[in-house]
Amino acid sequence: MTSAPDGRATGPAAPTPPTTLLLLRHGETALTPHRRFSGSGGTDPELSGTGLAQAARAAASALLAEAPVHAVISSPLRRCRQTAQAAAERLGLDVEIEDNLREADFGHWEGLTLDEIRTRHPADLRAWQSSATAAPTGATESLAEVAARTATARDALLARHPGRRLLLVSHVTPIKTLIAGALTAPAEATHAMHLSPASLSVLVHTGPRAAMHLYNDTSHLR
Template identity: 60%
Template sequence: MPSFVVEADGGSRGNPGPAGYGAVVLDPVTGETLAEAAEYIGVATNNVAEYKGLIAGLRAARDIAPDASVRVRMDSKLVVEQMSGRWKIKHPDMKPLAAEAARIFPRSAVTYEWIPREQNKHADRLANEAMDAGKRGKQWEPSRSTAALDTSAARAAAEEPRTVGDATAGAARARAALAGAGAGAGAGAGAGAVSRAATAETPSGAPSGTFPTGSAAGRESDARPQPEADAAGAPPVGWAASADLGTPTTLVLLRHGETALTPEKRFSGSGGGDPELSPVGRRQAEAVAAALAARGTVQEIVSSPLRRCRETAEAVAARLGLDVRIEEGLRETDFGAWEGLTFAEVQQRHPEDLAAWLSSAKAAPTGGGESFTSVSRRVSAARDRLIARSPGRTVLLVTHVTPVKTLVRLALGAPPESMFRMELSAASVSAVAYYADGNASVRLLNDTSHLRAGA
């Protein structure tokens, strides 16, 4: 059985504040880096960032060898004790993260060890790099000195293996590097950007702190006792302390009304034409405008730059007496050569590309289209800008299928494939509330009651 060491860390510059995590998979014999993961996750607490770092590190180890045994080393006493089963997990935000971490490997395959912060410098550095990248509105990329092996080096390692447990470190390094030479982008729900080719999400231009790279991830030491961070679990935050969090920022997510392509279920993104609303779509826009005016909660309107969204947004704005602001990050996916085609036509003309797209968030449509990973980075960055600009307000976002599903998926912490399991009708309304501690609450999904009322 192969054996790895996973070191993970996470931090928040403000707690809650701009947060990120870092994780590294190491050869237990040589200490050689086999994989790295890091991601800026927007506004979150230290503990959320630490748990997400743990999840990313375990996933990176599993990608190398699913049957491995793993020794996790972290400077977070809270995470180590909770995952070891010695401290009870009471906090509602920690429970799903701990459960997700526990599902990655069999419980018997993972052990946890607390280490002083000075022994966790690699993961700490990655967490700071992720937060620094988020401050610049960029995705994290591995440094040249610690990037994963390139393809040729991986092949060489595989040809001259060294025994590590029942497997070989050479084979492990080969799998890590051949999984994707060159750095990757990240995967929201905790996977992050991984140097052996992962997927990345949630970089943001949100303001960061002044902690330099290499500092203790902008947080207080977990080696010191934290308030009530004992067998009773973490101190209450989130909904349990809602009085301290203030009014959430609520993004009301409106998919545009129908175009001529909608009932034919044709790919209609941002890379083809820019269709206008059909007569049905215009009636839908008026119906949703009337419903939103009756609710009276929307304070701002932001739209994708594409015509079908602008026309829908303008119908609502006319009812509410508001202006429409354009946000480029809310545009639909560029579907490349698939624009204007039905699913069946794409399957007939580009079967291999379609199969790849359905199975991997990193795969892009034929002809230079956008992958879901790229769209997720763009949409999550736009989300963070909107939250930072309009704290505590209710903002209507008039956008498209993929951006709405992406925002819902990220709020739920669901994997990319969950997007294929969501129904989202034309002119439907969804809503997500974002709290000051970095948590999100999905309030509504695919509401079309206003369309039935106006039928």
């Protein structure tokens, strides 16, 4: 219940409208088709020609056009900034940079395929796949720590943009951890998720609750 200045009850408070997070993974780089690990500690590759085309298609998707998007927030890495810029230009918005949306640092695994990591660093890979507190070889950030910083970014954005529709352009690991958090799943659950380049996923936050409305949608690329 709310009350008037004279203390009279005026009825229940109006519910806070939901805040919608549109989660867009960046388009392809030269490393993506070969499934090579590409984190925040690597070469910071740009989008390939295919990736630029994917970014343009994502920017023109029906999902972004069906209702106003109030802000475009991107990881600082180049592949995300390029993907975000395509959407921002179409929406008439600027790109805001959020460092906590950057990809994990994969240490000595940067640029390697999973098979190469399995050959060179088998024990570290097994630990990383089984425990959210283990870090890749030569890296200082575990999956749990990535999840914590992406949650920090999410909470700040929800507080700053209540009831708004936000486009977040990020990477595989941060997006998966945001989804796992919304589903109250452990961070290790991200290893069972697949996320395609330039795919869109949607989380709708109402108060402390979140619901996943869409996952890994690539219909705009077809």
